[in-house]
Amino acid sequence: MSTDVVAIHNVSKIFDGGDNRVVALDNVSVTIAKGEMVAIMGPSGSGKSTLMTIIGLLDVPTSGTYLLDGIETSVLDRTAQAGVRNQKLGFIFQNFNLLPRLSALQNVALPMVYARVSVSEREARAKAALEAVGLGNRLNNRPNELSGGQKQRVAIARALVNNPAILLADEPTGALDSRTGHEIMALFRQLNREQGITVVVVTHDAEVGKQMDRIVSLRDGQLNMEALHEYYGINTDDLGRVVTEVPHVG
Amino acid sequence: MWGEQLRMAWQSLRANTFRSLLTMLGIIIGSSTLVSVLSLGNALQGQVFERFIDLGTRRVAILPGDPDANGARVSSGYGLLSIKDFNALAKMVTTHPEIFRTIVPEVALKVRARSGTVEVDSLVVGTGADYQKVQSVPLESGRFFTIEEEQSAERVAVLGSLVTEDLFGKGAENRAKAVGQTIIINGQSIKILGVIKGAGGPFSSDQRILVPAGTARLRIAGNQDLPGRGLKMSSILLGLRTEGVVTKAESLITTTLRDARNVPVGAIDDFKINSPTQALGILNGINSAITGFIAVVAGISLVVGGIGIMNIMLVAVTERTREIGVRKALGATDRDVLGQFVIEAATISLIGSLIGIGFAVALVLAIASAAGLGMILSIPAVIISLVFALGIGIGFGYYPAKRAALLLPIEALRYE
Numbered sequence: 001m002s003t004d005v006v007a008i009h010n011v012s013k014i015f016d017g018g019d020n021r022v023v024a025l026d027n028v029s030v031t032i033a034k035g036e037m038v039a040i041m042g043p044s045g046s047g048k049s050t051l052m053t054i055i056g057l058l059d060v061p062t063s064g065t066y067l068l069d070g071i072e073t074s075v076l077d078r079t080a081q082a083g084v085r086n087q088k089l090g091f092i093f094q095n096f097n098l099l100p101r102l103s104a105l106q107n108v109a110l111p112m113v114y115a116r117v118s119v120s121e122r123e124a125r126a127k128a129a130l131e132a133v134g135l136g137n138r139l140n141n142r143p144n145e146l147s148g149g150q151k152q153r154v155a156i157a158r159a160l161v162n163n164p165a166i167l168l169a170d171e172p173t174g175a176l177d178s179r180t181g182h183e184i185m186a187l188f189r190q191l192n193r194e195q196g197i198t199v200v201v202v203t204h205d206a207e208v209g210k211q212m213d214r215i216v217s218l219r220d221g222q223l224n225m226e227a228l229h230e231y232y233g234i235n236t237d238d239l240g241r242v243v244t245e246v247p248h249v250g
Numbered sequence: 251m252w253g254e255q256l257r258m259a260w261q262s263l264r265a266n267t268f269r270s271l272l273t274m275l276g277i278i279i280g281s282s283t284l285v286s287v288l289s290l291g292n293a294l295q296g297q298v299f300e301r302f303i304d305l306g307t308r309r310v311a312i313l314p315g316d317p318d319a320n321g322a323r324v325s326s327g328y329g330l331l332s333i334k335d336f337n338a339l340a341k342m343v344t345t346h347p348e349i350f351r352t353i354v355p356e357v358a359l360k361v362r363a364r365s366g367t368v369e370v371d372s373l374v375v376g377t378g379a380d381y382q383k384v385q386s387v388p389l390e391s392g393r394f395f396t397i398e399e400e401q402s403a404e405r406v407a408v409l410g411s412l413v414t415e416d417l418f419g420k421g422a423e424n425r426a427k428a429v430g431q432t433i434i435i436n437g438q439s440i441k442i443l444g445v446i447k448g449a450g451g452p453f454s455s456d457q458r459i460l461v462p463a464g465t466a467r468l469r470i471a472g473n474q475d476l477p478g479r480g481l482k483m484s485s486i487l488l489g490l491r492t493e494g495v496v497t498k499a500e501s502l503i504t505t506t507l508r509d510a511r512n513v514p515v516g517a518i519d520d521f522k523i524n525s526p527t528q529a530l531g532i533l534n535g536i537n538s539a540i541t542g543f544i545a546v547v548a549g550i551s552l553v554v555g556g557i558g559i560m561n562i563m564l565v566a567v568t569e570r571t572r573e574i575g576v577r578k579a580l581g582a583t584d585r586d587v588l589g590q591f592v593i594e595a596a597t598i599s600l601i602g603s604l605i606g607i608g609f610a611v612a613l614v615l616a617i618a619s620a621a622g623l624g625m626i627l628s629i630p631a632v633i634i635s636l637v638f639a640l641g642i643g644i645g646f647g648y649y650p651a652k653r654a655a656l657l658l659p660i661e662a663l664r665y666e
Contacts, residue, residue, distance in 0.1 A: 085581050085659075086581020
C-alpha cells in the first residue's frame, strides 16, 4: 500500500443525457500523496469540478478505479459512502454552505453528529476546532452574524473536526476579498505544515494555484499542462517550487 | 441521534413559526374535536347510566305477551297478566330473597278525575307501597301510601305533577296545596297523600295517579277481572338485590310463569320480560353511534391535517435541498436524512395534537363546571388522539422524507 491518499486510475465520467452525451472526464489518472497540497485547475467545462466530486465521493465515476486512503470506493454502497465522507473527507465550499439556523459551534459539531459522537465530546472538539481557526470568541454566533472570512473559518473547522485524510476545497477564496483569501490560504498552509493534512483545492485563481505544491491541470476532461499557461498565464518554468502533474500516457 | 433529530426538528419549526402553526391547524382541530367529543360522549353515557340506576337497573318488568307474535297460540285473552301470575311470582320472591327484593303490580285504568268542576283524563295505576323501590317516583310534597293503606285498600292516591297542575292549577304552590285535598274518580272520593316531582318524558309518572292495587280493583275498576284468572294487570315489577342477578332472575321468572300459565313445552313464552339493561344497552348504543360518527369526522380531520403536513414537508424538502446536500457531504446517511424529516413531521403533528388537546381540555372542563358534571375528561381519548396524531405525522411525513433521503449528494449541493 502506497502512501497515496488519492489514487485515481483511468477514471472517466460520462453524463448521458440522451442526445447530448458529455464526457466530463476522459480516462484520467491522478495520484495525490499524503501531506501534499494540490490545486486542480482548468477552464469551465474542463472537468475539474467533476474530478473534485469524484474525489469527494459525492459522485461515482462511469469507469476506472479510485482508491481513497487505501479504500476501494467502487464497492461502497450509499451508507458506506456517507461513512467515508464523514471520516475521510473534509469539505470546504465557495459559498461556505453553513446551516443558517445553527450556531458556529453547532455547525462545526454536525459531522460528529453523524459520527455518533457523544454530546459532551462533540462540544469540546468543536470548540477546540473553532479556537484552532481563531474563532474561539464566536462560538454561539450564527452564520449571518459572521463576516465572509469568519464563515470560511467555521467551514474549515467543520471540515477538520473529524480528522479527515483530505481537506477538499472548492474555490475556497472565490467569495472572499483578496486579503481574506490570503488569510485562508495561509491557514491551509499552516494546517498542512503543522498537522500534515492533505489539501486539495479546486480553483480558478492563479494566485491560489501558485501557492500549492503541485497543480493538476485539466482541459476537455483530460490532463493538459498547456492549458495552465493558456488560461492562467502560469509558466511552469517560473514555478520552481511547483511540481506539475505529468499527463498520464497510455 | 434521536435527541439531535428532535432538536433539529424543533429548530426548523421555530424558524417558521407561523407556517408551522398553519400546518398544524388540521391536527389541532382534529385532536380537539376527538378529545372533546369522546369526553363529552363518555360523560353523557355516564349520565344515562345514572338516570337508569335512578329508575332502577335492579328491576325487571313483566309485560303481557303479544298475541300477534310469531308462534303465539290462538286463545282468548292470550298473553294478558293477572293476579294469578302475580301471586305465583310473589311466592317465588319469598322463596328467593337472595335474588328478589320486592314485587309490585301495575294495574292501569283509564279514568276521568274531577276536582270541584275541573275534570281531566288520566291513568290510574294500582300498585304496592314498595313501588318507590322499583320506580323513580321521588315525592315533591306529602308522602307515599303505606303497606297498611295498601292492604286495606284505602281511598288514597299519589299524583303526578302534571295531573296535579291540571286539576289544581300551575305552579309549585298549587301543587303543594293539592296535598290533603280530595278528588273524585268514578264516583269515589280519593284523598291526595303526595305529589310526585316532575321528571318529564313519556315514561315518567307525571300524568299518573298512583293508588293501592286493592283500591284500583275494588273502588275504581268495577270489574277488571279476567275470566277464571282474577284481576288483570298491565305489568308486574320485580325489584332485584343486585344488577348481577338479572339473568338468574329472568330464568326463575320464566320457569315460574310458564308453570303458572300452563304454557305447553315447546310453545313460546306468552309474556315478556323487560330488563332495564336492554334499554340501557339501546340508549348507550345510540350514544356510541353518535359519538363514533363525530369521532370518525374528527379522524378525517386528522387525516386531512396529515395531508397538510405532507404538503408542507414536500415544500420543506425542496426548500432545503442544499441543506440536505451539505448534510450528506458531511456524512449523513440516507437513514439520517429520512429520520430527520420523519421526526420533523411527527413533531409538527404531535405538537398540533397537544395544542388541540389543550383546547379540548379547556372546553371540556368549562362544560363540566357549567353543567356540574365533575371530572369528565377522557384520558383514553387523549391517548388515542396523541397516538393517532403521531401515526399520521409519521405516515404522511414518510414520503417527503424518503424523497429527501434519496437525493444524490452532488445534485442536492448544486440545487439552486
